[in-house]
Amino acid sequence: MELLLQQVMAGLATGAIYACMALSVVMIYQAIDHLNFAQGEMAMFSTFIAWQAMAWGLPYWLAFIISVVLSFIGGVLIERVLFRPIHNAPVLSNLVAFIALFSILNSSAGYIWDFTIKEFPTPFGTKPLFGRGLIDAHEAGMIGVTLVLLGLLYVFFRGTRLGLAMRAAAANPESARLVGIRVGWMTALGWGMAAAIGAVAGMLIAPVVFLEPNMMLGVLLYGFAGAVLGGLASPGGAVAGGFAVGIIENLAGTFIPYVGRELKLTIALILIVAVLMIRPSGIFGRRVVSRV
Amino acid sequence: MTVQSEETVAVPTAVMVTADVSGRRVTTRHVVIAATIAIALVIPWITKSFVMFQLTQVMIYGLAILGLNLLTGFNGQFSLGHSAFYGIGAYTAAILMHQFGLGYVLTLPTAGAVCFVVGFLFGLPALRLQGLYLALATFALAIAMPQILKFHPLETLTGGVQGLVIDQPDPPSFLPVDSDQWLYYFTLIVILVMFWAASNLVRSRTGRAIMAIRDHPIASAAMGVNGALYKSLTFGVSALYTGVAGALGALAIAFVAPDSFNFLLSVSFLVGLVIGGVGSIPGCLFGGLFVLYVPNIAESISTGLAGAIYGVILLVVIFVMPAGAAGFVRFAVAFLGRRRPARNTTAPNTTRNAN
Amino acid sequence: MMLEVDGLDAFYGQNQALYRVAFRVDEGQVRTLLGANGAGKTTVLRSLCGMVRTGGDIRFGGKRISGWATEDIVRLGVAHVPEGRGTFLRMTVEENLQLGAMTRRDRAGITADIERLYGNFPRLKERRTQQAGTLSGGEQQMLAVGRALMLRPRLLLLDEPSFGLAPLIVEELFAILRRINAETGVAMLIVEQNAALALELAEHAYLLETGRIVMDAPAAVIGADESIRRSYLGY
Numbered sequence A: 001m002e003l004l005l006q007q008v009m010a011g012l013a014t015g016a017i018y019a020c021m022a023l024s025v026v027m028i029y030q031a032i033d034h035l036n037f038a039q040g041e042m043a044m045f046s047t048f049i050a051w052q053a054m055a056w057g058l059p060y061w062l063a064f065i066i067s068v069v070l071s072f073i074g075g076v077l078i079e080r081v082l083f084r085p086i087h088n089a090p091v092l093s094n095l096v097a098f099i100a101l102f103s104i105l106n107s108s109a110g111y112i113w114d115f116t117i118k119e120f121p122t123p124f125g126t127k128p129l130f131g132r133g134l135i136d137a138h139e140a141g142m143i144g145v146t147l148v149l150l151g152l153l154y155v156f157f158r159g160t161r162l163g164l165a166m167r168a169a170a171a172n173p174e175s176a177r178l179v180g181i182r183v184g185w186m187t188a189l190g191w192g193m194a195a196a197i198g199a200v201a202g203m204l205i206a207p208v209v210f211l212e213p214n215m216m217l218g219v220l221l222y223g224f225a226g227a228v229l230g231g232l233a234s235p236g237g238a239v240a241g242g243f244a245v246g247i248i249e250n251l252a253g254t255f256i257p258y259v260g261r262e263l264k265l266t267i268a269l270i271l272i273v274a275v276l277m278i279r280p281s282g283i284f285g286r287r288v289v290s291r292v
Numbered sequence B: 001m002t003v004q005s006e007e008t009v010a011v012p013t014a015v016m017v018t019a020d021v022s023g024r025r026v027t028t029r030h031v032v033i034a035a036t037i038a039i040a041l042v043i044p045w046i047t048k049s050f051v052m053f054q055l056t057q058v059m060i061y062g063l064a065i066l067g068l069n070l071l072t073g074f075n076g077q078f079s080l081g082h083s084a085f086y087g088i089g090a091y092t093a094a095i096l097m098h099q100f101g102l103g104y105v106l107t108l109p110t111a112g113a114v115c116f117v118v119g120f121l122f123g124l125p126a127l128r129l130q131g132l133y134l135a136l137a138t139f140a141l142a143i144a145m146p147q148i149l150k151f152h153p154l155e156t157l158t159g160g161v162q163g164l165v166i167d168q169p170d171p172p173s174f175l176p177v178d179s180d181q182w183l184y185y186f187t188l189i190v191i192l193v194m195f196w197a198a199s200n201l202v203r204s205r206t207g208r209a210i211m212a213i214r215d216h217p218i219a220s221a222a223m224g225v226n227g228a229l230y231k232s233l234t235f236g237v238s239a240l241y242t243g244v245a246g247a248l249g250a251l252a253i254a255f256v257a258p259d260s261f262n263f264l265l266s267v268s269f270l271v272g273l274v275i276g277g278v279g280s281i282p283g284c285l286f287g288g289l290f291v292l293y294v295p296n297i298a299e300s301i302s303t304g305l306a307g308a309i310y311g312v313i314l315l316v317v318i319f320v321m322p323a324g325a326a327g328f329v330r331f332a333v334a335f336l337g338r339r340r341p342a343r344n345t346t347a348p349n350t351t352r353n354a355n
Numbered sequence C: 001m002m003l004e005v006d007g008l009d010a011f012y013g014q015n016q017a018l019y020r021v022a023f024r025v026d027e028g029q030v031r032t033l034l035g036a037n038g039a040g041k042t043t044v045l046r047s048l049c050g051m052v053r054t055g056g057d058i059r060f061g062g063k064r065i066s067g068w069a070t071e072d073i074v075r076l077g078v079a080h081v082p083e084g085r086g087t088f089l090r091m092t093v094e095e096n097l098q099l100g101a102m103t104r105r106d107r108a109g110i111t112a113d114i115e116r117l118y119g120n121f122p123r124l125k126e127r128r129t130q131q132a133g134t135l136s137g138g139e140q141q142m143l144a145v146g147r148a149l150m151l152r153p154r155l156l157l158l159d160e161p162s163f164g165l166a167p168l169i170v171e172e173l174f175a176i177l178r179r180i181n182a183e184t185g186v187a188m189l190i191v192e193q194n195a196a197l198a199l200e201l202a203e204h205a206y207l208l209e210t211g212r213i214v215m216d217a218p219a220a221v222i223g224a225d226e227s228i229r230r231s232y233l234g235y
Helices: A002-032 A039-055 A060-083 A091-113 A137-159 A161-171 A173-178 A183-209 A216-230 A235-255 A261-278 B028-046 B049-073 B082-100 B104-126 B131-150 B152-158 B179-203 B205-215 B217-222 B227-253 B263-276 B283-301 B306-320 B324-339 C041-048 C070-075 C093-100 C107-120 C122-126 C137-149 C167-184 C195-201 C219-224 C226-233
Strands: B017-021 B024-027 C003-012 C015-025 C030-035 C053-060 C078-081 C155-159 C187-192 C204-209 C212-218
Touching: A002 A039, A002 A137, A002 A161, A002 A183, A002 A216, A002 A235, A039 A060, A039 A091, A039 A183, A039 A216, A060 A091, A060 A183, A091 B263, A091 B306, A137 A161, A137 A183, A137 A235, A161 A173, A161 A183, A161 C093, A173 A183, A173 C070, A183 A216, A216 A235, A216 A261, A216 B131, A235 A261, A261 B131, B024 B028, B028 B049, B028 B179, B049 B082, B049 B179, B049 B227, B049 B263, B049 B283, B082 B104, B082 B131, B082 B152, B082 B227, B082 B263, B104 B131, B104 B227, B131 B152, B131 B263, B179 B205, B179 B227, B205 B217, B205 B227, B217 B227, B263 B283, B263 B306, B263 B324, B283 B306, B283 B324, C003 C041, C015 C030, C015 C041, C015 C053, C015 C212, C030 C041, C030 C195, C041 C053, C041 C078, C041 C155, C041 C187, C070 C078, C078 C137, C093 C107, C093 C137, C107 C122, C107 C137, C107 C167, C122 C137, C137 C155, C137 C167, C167 C187, C167 C195, C187 C195, C195 C219, C204 C219, C212 C219, C219 C226
Parallel strands: C030 C187, C030 C204, C078 C155, C155 C187
Antiparallel strands: B017 B024, C003 C015, C003 C053, C204 C212
């Protein structure tokens, strides 16, 4: 029983990472109606920017803010320069554009900063909380920041006019134009916000998984899984999904025989797919009723 | 997220009557195909053996991409897991040859059959999943495959991490070709047969049903098309094609190892599909060409930034040819067709319904 | 003159759908565009909103709006209830209405307008927190009209408002439209296949046939001419 509790707590801790990523994924999905497969690489690149700022002598908080702001601008630019010109192209062509972006970011980061593992500081410190090594300060900090972000996003999307406009632009661009919404700007704004959230996620995750160009690969996969599990319509669902994935992954690794590190991802994915079979639009996903 | 291509017909539809041969109409398409086959037949005599080997691989990738095309391009079901079927095909061939001494020719239909069953079985529960959720499920399959192949209890069969070594096929004694050339011709024959079969399938009633499901799932169900059956069958056929390609790949490289059948391979297939043109059968070969050569080109430009250059090339290609090579050819043909008012010229119909 | 259209051509790709279409709508007027399926009626409305490639001249309030982006045209006070209604299906009724007012800044005015709209469409008020996709066809049509009115438009474009609706609902809808025109003075251009109903509401009618205007006359004149009614309007 003690082992179970320990593993659940550990799962929550790693789950916070995935929840962060999942939030970023759903955020951009709500804005652009696509999954951004390069989200992890964008977050990784943002984290490297912060690292570089600190390497040049800037304090953590300044580096953090610079990274978030530059990421926002970068996200907007990527949308305007890269994705806007091809938005009429078929879905799969857009997908290949994401793959291209992924490749460019990963390769460039490796070229500029090389592949050696670097340490990334945490503003929360690493003191274990509750004494018994169940969870430390940074992990608690991750969970806390994720929940705060979630709260802010919820208020933004549900409670503000701009949030409503962004949702409308993503859901039905033509109708959005007919009410006067500048859909192009909304999409760009969505990308900027997603990039900024990704930057935050990256900077929270890096102290745990250590900074290197491939650090986000596994995290992104789990983040997607969490987002899909939670039902892509709902940021709250994404966060819950992310935590769930963390727990599932840890429990699977501990309690199912033959499962080494590599098979953990497979098992986690299989379990998630099993859940989706029972509830095809995710746990918190709302079934969209549309008349034929 | 549903997948739709611009047209429901897979091949370029511009037709110009050029000559009448023994009462049958010979179209430009026929001429092009005949010329391509003729060139393909003499390739081993006019190129270096290394280039010939690469073209063999291009054909194999093209076949694998065709498998993905049947599922995604024609039936609208998204798959990130075709590397798994490729791997199953490859390992089926390798295991049959290595452990059971089966002749190489028979490994192809066997690999195809195994993959068909696996694909069909996978397609059944996948019916409940749409778009992104199906993508996730197929993605899980792709991730799982290398792990399954390395799975400790299966090691005696699969050779574990080290994989299996097999012999390259020997050419038949009555042909004056060496083993590499025979591999090329053997692959060519298989490709021709399977591409021809796919082309016929797409144009048949079954093919139209499959495409109808992609474009209007609800309407086609209302018209009595058994969506579930067709979708699972398409999964099976798609897996069959990619599996046969995998078997050919194993024969070509004479070696199988678990880590080569990973998610990145699935991504390559997807990239090849899009670059070639979703829903275009000849486009698959162009896609195979692209995914074989372009990464190498990128690496030769700069080893450190190979990935970045590859990405940039991809973007440029997408910008210039958003509907892939096939789409570009269609556009070019239409553009040229408009300038000369030839008899019986039909331009491809991509206009929406006006009201 | 509020809306002036002259020599309007419209194209879908290579195909020309409208040929030198010309008409007028002035403040407070209700005019209708009639014609068979495929005549180009929807294309006319889409052209007015910048959703189709056009040639020719479109002027709204004296400004030339040919080639303008849809959202900019809307901000001049043109509200379009499109074919298929264009409802935000995943959002609630209330959110749909608020979206209609997206370009306005006056909080109090928006709230007052929503309440007034619920007065005109009581069924919507019952369903204000429901997902719009779950509403019936008639209710969705009312919601679409309501959303358009939230803009406080000068010109309301309606594309086949009667489409797919039961006759009783259609009558109710058209009665509401008449009342709104009387109360607020918003001009309307209604595209309709149900000519009888449209001619009752409108004061002037245009008849479109394969992309060309073939008739331009007061509604009463067209309605009274039996041969026209029989050959073009089917009743």
